[in-house]
Structures are given as structure tokens and as C-alpha cells.
Amino acid sequence: MLNTMGERQKQLLKLLRGKRPGMSVDELAKSLEITRNAVRQHLASLEGAGLVTAGKTRPSGGGRPQQLYVLTELGRESFPRQYSWLAQLVVASVQQEEGSENMGKRLNDIGVGVAQQMRSQYPNLKTHEEKVDKLAEVMDQLGYNAKKTTMPDGETVIEADNCVFHRMAIKDREICHLDKGMMETFTDSQVKHDECMAEGGDLCRFRFSPKKE
Template identity: 40%
Template sequence: MVDKIKSRQHEILTLLLENKAGLSIDEIATALDISRNAVQQHFATLQKNGYIQTGGFHKTSGRPVRSFILTEAGINSFPKQYAWFSELLLTNLKEEMGAEALQRYLHKLGANLSQSLLPQFVGKQADEKLDGLLKIMDQLGFQAKAIKDPDSNGQVIEACNCVYHDLAQKHEEVCEFDRTLISSLLESEIEHVECMAKGGAVCRFKIINRGEHHD
């Protein structure tokens, strides 16, 4: 994200965003009025983080010089309005479908995603499935871990962030996607015992073992 990128490096990324064909080290040094060595140092960091890559050669009055271009990660480092657009979609879907139908739709989305991921879980033990689920949640942007439930001594998945927090506050049906994905991949019932969108400190999903009774 841009706020994690130093201001000078952000200026370099902006120049490359405005010049899709690429720019050379000298062109960027001139545009920003900094030394060639300084540009090279910033380039080293930006390349290491995957934001830029080498492009083609620029023809000049002298010998051709190497240009540098943005990668997809570099382009995506600039702010996007996904949350705004998602809220617009959900608001309109709820108006057209109703809250219950929207929740069923999100359940279907979670189920469809889980079906594409299930081959990774075939033949795995319960603990291995849980580890696999936590890795997937991490890839989706959650900061999740498994803890022991002090009451039942069973497993609880605890996430200290919610990737749809703003959306879920306005459209609680969004949580059905998470509940469906988790229960489908673990092949177990789960209980959403705490939710940040409803004022909780974290999101907790209690894994219900066979034979365990819950309200």
C-alpha cells in the first residue's frame, strides 16, 4: 500500500504510472532532481518488493538505455475504491433481493469457493485441515489463529481483523460468506460467537465437534 512506501519511492512509482512505456534512471533523476545513485538505491528497494521491473531499451542520441516499468503489484499499490464499490453492489442487491436472499447468495458464494479449495483438504486429519484453513484465511487478509475454548476445550478460530469490517457493519449478511467457507472446509459446524462488526474485540468461530451441544 502507498502509506507503507516512502514518499520519494511513491514519487518514482507515480512517474512510472504516468509513463507506462517506462523511464530510465537518468530520466527519473532529472524529473525528481535527485542523484542517479539515489534513484538506483530506491530502485533496489522497489524491485525487491516487486513494484517495478526492467523494461525495454530507450533509444537516445547515444547508446540505448534500459527503462523500468511498473509491475501489477506496483499499479495495485495505489489506492483503490473496492470498499465503496462493494458497498454499492451490496446495497443494491439487498434492495432488489431482500436481506434473506442476499444471505443465501453469500452462502452460495462461500460454498462455491470452498468447493474449489476442497481438493487441498482431501485425506487430511482435522488438525491438518485447520492449519490449511488458517493459511487460506491469511491469504484472504485475515490475521487468524486457532485457540482452545476454555469452556469446552475445543478449538476456536480467532481473527483480530475483519477484511470486510466496514461492509459487515452495514450488511451483516456478509459474515455468512466466512461462516460457510470455514464450516465447508473443516466439514464441521461452526458457531460465530463474537463478531467485530457487532462490537466484538475479535471475530471468533467456535468449531462444533460431533456430539457437542450448543444453543
């Protein structure tokens, strides 16, 4: 769907994807460096396509409340997710073979296998920091819109606002075991899923603690 849009509309959708509470016309105009009228025209077009909708309002310091705009579920699903379709087939197969009670462990094992294959492509990764850096890059290529960032306390985390399993995770959080198995094996870390979009978070945030030798 994104392939049929203009560049400004793509940029606008990407901005809203990173701001789950929503953004105002003024904020969008400033970020895109275009006029408020241009933003309104783009919003009207995207609303008509069912990709954007008016969300909550926000106090504006004594003036009229600011209207915020947010992505619809269709808007979120319009971004590429390169292997979500494959995951659906995998989960259905695992559930049929293992039963629901063993889903978490089996999906974790699949994630471990995926990570081992990916790591074989990067034999020169030595330090924990190098592994986390490369994982963020790989996840971004897979469609997670992932980036490495640093928390105020100096801790390095990966944040992603386009989970490739989002629709599935809303129905069943067991699917997150696949991601966890993949991340832990790729980085030789213990991973904590600190914030989750499937639970209403603005993004998915992952913390990495190096495994002790």
C-alpha cells in the same frame, strides 16, 4: 498505506490491532523492545496521520491512570484486505438480483462455492484438525490476520482481528453468512461465530463442531 511506514510503526499498529481496548506506552515499549520516548515519537507520527488516537485511561494501581492508545477506523482500514472490494460488488449484485430478504442464503451459497474451490487445492486434508489448521492459514493469507488457538477448555478456535468485511458487516451483518458458508464447507463443520468485531468485540472468534456423518 503500510508500505510507506517504517518497520517499528507497522509493528506498533499490528500490536494495537490485536488489542482493541488499547495499549499503554509502557506496554508498547515492552512489546517492541524500544524506549518509551521512541514509542511516544511513533505515536505522535501515527496520530498525525490519523491512524492512532488516545483512548480510555486505565487505573495503574494507585499511581496516575495509564493512557491507552487505540487504532482509529482509518488505522484499521490501512491493513490489506485482499477481497473486500470484490465482496462489495458481489453483495450489490446479489441484492439487486435476489432482494434483501434472500441475502443471507445467497451469500452463504457463495461462501460454499468459494470453499469448494479452495478445498480442491488441498486434496490431502483428511482430519478435522487438518482442515481447521489449513483454513486458519488460508484466512491469514487473505488478510484476516487469522490464527488457530486453543481455549482454556481445550477447544480449538480460529481468531481473526482484521475481518476483510468489517466495514460492510457494521452496516449489514448478512455479509457474515458468506464467511460462515465458506468456513463450514472448508472444514466440514458447524461454525459458531462466538465473538464479532462488527458487534463491538475485540476480534472475530469462530468455533468448529465436526458435522456428524
